[in-house]
Amino acid sequence: MNDVILNVENLTTAFDTEEGQLRAVDDVSFFLRKGRNLGIVGESGCGKSVTALSIMRLLPKPAGNILSGKIDFKGTEIISLPAGDMHAIRGNQIAMIFQEPMTALNPVHTIGRQVGEIFSLHFPEMNDSDIRKASLEMLKKVGIPEPLKRMTEYPHQISGGMRQRVMIAMALACRPDILIADEPTTALDVTIQAQILNLIRDLQAETGMSVIFITHDLGVIAELCDEVVVMYAGQVVETAPIRELFHNPRHPYTRGLLTSIPTLDSAHKKPLKVIHGVVPSLDDLPAGCRFENRCPHAREICSTAPPPLVDINPNHAAGCYFAKDLTPWKPVNTGSGDNNG
Amino acid sequence: MAEMDTMTQPLLTVEDLKMYFPVYGGVMRRRVAQVYAVDGVSFTIPAGRTLGLVGESGCGKTTVGRTILRLYRPTSGRVSFDGHNIMTLDRGALQELRRDMQIIFQDPFESLNGRHTIQEILEEPFRIHGIGSSADRQKRVPQLLERVGLSRNTLTRFPHEFSGGQRQRIGIARAIALEPRLVVCDEPVSALDVSIQSQIINLLLELQRGMGLSYLFIAHDLAVVKHISDRIAVMYLGRIVEYADAATLYACPRHPYTRALIAAIPVPDPDARKDQPVLAGDVPSPMNPPSGCHFRTRCPYAVERCRNETPGLRPVPNGPDEQHLAACHRLEEIGAS
Ligand SMILES: Nc1ncnc2c1ncn2[C@@H]1O[C@H](COP(=O)(O)OP(=O)(O)OP(=O)(O)O)[C@@H](O)[C@H]1O
Ligand SMILES: Nc1ncnc2c1ncn2[C@@H]1O[C@H](COP(=O)(O)OP(=O)(O)OP(=O)(O)O)[C@@H](O)[C@H]1O
Ligand SMILES: [Mg+2]
Ligand SMILES: [Mg+2]
Numbered sequence A: 001m002n003d004v005i006l007n008v009e010n011l012t013t014a015f016d017t018e019e020g021q022l023r024a025v026d027d028v029s030f031f032l033r034k035g036r037n038l039g040i041v042g043e044s045g046c047g048k049s050v051t052a053l054s055i056m057r058l059l060p061k062p063a064g065n066i067l068s069g070k071i072d073f074k075g076t077e078i079i080s081l082p083a084g085d086m087h088a089i090r091g092n093q094i095a096m097i098f099q100e101p102m103t104a105l106n107p108v109h110t111i112g113r114q115v116g117e118i119f120s121l122h123f124p125e126m127n128d129s130d131i132r133k134a135s136l137e138m139l140k141k142v143g144i145p146e147p148l149k150r151m152t153e154y155p156h157q158i159s160g161g162m163r164q165r166v167m168i169a170m171a172l173a174c175r176p177d178i179l180i181a182d183e184p185t186t187a188l189d190v191t192i193q194a195q196i197l198n199l200i201r202d203l204q205a206e207t208g209m210s211v212i213f214i215t216h217d218l219g220v221i222a223e224l225c226d227e228v229v230v231m232y233a234g235q236v237v238e239t240a241p242i243r244e245l246f247h248n249p250r251h252p253y254t255r256g257l258l259t260s261i262p263t264l265d266s267a268h269k270k271p272l273k274v275i276h277g278v279v280p281s282l283d284d285l286p287a288g289c290r291f292e293n294r295c296p297h298a299r300e301i302c303s304t305a306p307p308p309l310v311d312i313n314p315n316h317a318a319g320c321y322f323a324k325d326l327t328p329w330k331p332v333n334t335g336s337g338d339n340n341g
Numbered sequence B: 001m002a003e004m005d006t007m008t009q010p011l012l013t014v015e016d017l018k019m020y021f022p023v024y025g026g027v028m029r030r031r032v033a034q035v036y037a038v039d040g041v042s043f044t045i046p047a048g049r050t051l052g053l054v055g056e057s058g059c060g061k062t063t064v065g066r067t068i069l070r071l072y073r074p075t076s077g078r079v080s081f082d083g084h085n086i087m088t089l090d091r092g093a094l095q096e097l098r099r100d101m102q103i104i105f106q107d108p109f110e111s112l113n114g115r116h117t118i119q120e121i122l123e124e125p126f127r128i129h130g131i132g133s134s135a136d137r138q139k140r141v142p143q144l145l146e147r148v149g150l151s152r153n154t155l156t157r158f159p160h161e162f163s164g165g166q167r168q169r170i171g172i173a174r175a176i177a178l179e180p181r182l183v184v185c186d187e188p189v190s191a192l193d194v195s196i197q198s199q200i201i202n203l204l205l206e207l208q209r210g211m212g213l214s215y216l217f218i219a220h221d222l223a224v225v226k227h228i229s230d231r232i233a234v235m236y237l238g239r240i241v242e243y244a245d246a247a248t249l250y251a252c253p254r255h256p257y258t259r260a261l262i263a264a265i266p267v268p269d270p271d272a273r274k275d276q277p278v279l280a281g282d283v284p285s286p287m288n289p290p291s292g293c294h295f296r297t298r299c300p301y302a303v304e305r306c307r308n309e310t311p312g313l314r315p316v317p318n319g320p321d322e323q324h325l326a327a328c329h330r331l332e333e334i335g336a337s
Helices: A048-056 A083-089 A111-122 A128-141 A147-151 A160-172 A190-207 A218-224 A242-247 A252-260 B061-068 B091-098 B118-128 B134-147 B164-176 B194-211 B222-228 B246-251 B256-264 B304-308
Strands: A004-017 A020-033 A037-041 A064-073 A094-097 A178-182 A210-215 A227-232 A235-241 A310-313 A316-318 B012-025 B030-045 B050-054 B076-081 B101-104 B182-186 B214-219 B231-236 B239-245
Touching (some): A004 A048, A020 A037, A020 A064, A020 A235, A048 A064, A048 A210, A111 A147, A128 A147, A160 A178, A160 A190, A190 A210, A190 A218, A190 B256, A218 A242, A227 A242, A235 A242, B030 B050, B030 B239, B050 B222, B061 B076, B061 B101, B061 B182, B118 B134, B118 B164, B164 B194, B231 B246
Parallel strands (some): A037 A227
Antiparallel strands (some): A004 A020, B012 B030
């Protein structure tokens, strides 16, 4: 376990709202290995971004707070770290690419200035010409054509894919140990997404950084990740190495996700398999399993108490009472029914 | 709908549709350029069928959808719906026709008026077209809501109280309220979670079967489009580059752009990781598209001819049928994959 660079233990993060205190992230644990790529997958609102923001200590204040848990980064507990120390880690050692590049870039400053600011912030010894050179180098590295020209342009003048590349350039400028990428390709076209995924893979191979890749797209997870954390309604429902997750999913929600994606092999115009119903809202959570109302395998016990995470093997765990009893997995979506699991 | 006769006149026929948007600039706010958003597009949709329209952001999909509904007045071209030339209709006739042609928008949030309850939102189409008494509507609106899988006790709520998938259901309910014949679905599932996406796709399929609807289904997710469409048109920078049966298009794509698009879809299988080179570069600006073939600047097969001559859509050589069309000078050399 000494190649673990980030260890999140029992993280609980809540927001104070008019409906009371909502636990957006509830008792979440996972770890990231050095040089590896960890995927966090789950549907909208399940707590992916809040998990990332908790690690970055960038929760919206005063509403968002970490209630309990530990986050160990290279031997340092960072939840209790003084703000100044955390600021030094952030950007320097842990960098993040945000879900919406347009809101993360400043519209009134040129690309060159924004990339340059990162360098001057983290490397005060650099002079203006060093910074210009380094910025240019960085933009080249992330595959921006005509980087010299782009430096003088503003965010709205470049395409979405290009903006995302600029974000990656800024995140990588200070050579972080960990890159947290929050849905960096969701808003992009598939051909541009493929370029960005390749870029992240190449940069990772070159720098040895670790990546937490957040997405709701299992296809992207399959392309890129080594380990996967599946989240549902604020909790981890399954964690497994990539192959294990796709070949031997042990949580009914994971199975539902895998079968509800239309693929190029889906039976034409036939109903897709679906996960019925919707995610329970955070202010109205059931006493038992949070997936119970949508689960084809639910039995009485499921509504009594939250199921524990069951170890399938040392690297694979699933939060279901029947994790070990589910039938062997047959990955098909023939569209012949609406059951899953 | 297999029994439906596709040999009869198509419900919708679009011929050489062009939509150029003016770009104004300078102190005089003069027209300085134009966006060639749709640049000569032709297709047909038979009754009860779905045409999928795919392509990357900005290629003109939404503009096609809006122009055929006459939400925009096209630069040129012909659109006929059920035998009526909708380009020459007056306001009254157009209003009448709008009952039969509806749209579901990309963003389920922006498209619903946040200050209105669901009841009010769903009553609106009836009110606009003066259909039914108030008592009538009180009865039909709840039925409509149940038709799209929402409970009738949500009628007094406001759009922001619903999830994205639920809002999209409301958008669908509004679109089918007057039992239209054609619905333009503009990326109806792009903003939704996978588990919710499949619910909405199933709903659209079921409504099509039940009501005989025709769809123009716009999306950039090719797997979704393949699933729901009978035929598919692939667009690039305002033009259709390939047009074929859904199965044919995926089984043997012939245009280099279609092939690149299909290759770029992430496959949910870690054993199928791709190492092939991805399509490089960005889509050029539609204000200043490349001469000749618009795709040539990113195409690995481009030659001099592609710069000088615009390729027209033509039946692919040795294709399964003459309905498989592609716009590429080099189909013969590139061959079937
Ligand atoms: N500032 C906030 N105040 C109150 N609740 C919030 C706030 N930010 C997030 N939440 C809630 O926390 C939960 C988790 O949100 P989060 O943004 O982490 O979801 P996500 O998994 O990233 O979803 P998406 O895929 O849509 O980005 C949601 O229910 C959300 O409504
Ligand atoms: N009202 C308008 N005025 C000027 N330009 C426009 C207008 N609407 C669209 N455009 C431009 O026309 C081109 C095609 O836009 P359109 O919205 O049809 O693309 P799209 O294929 O639907 O893209 P997306 O996948 O992003 O929705 C784009 O370059 C766009 O900027
Ligand atoms: Mg998020
Ligand atoms: Mg659009």
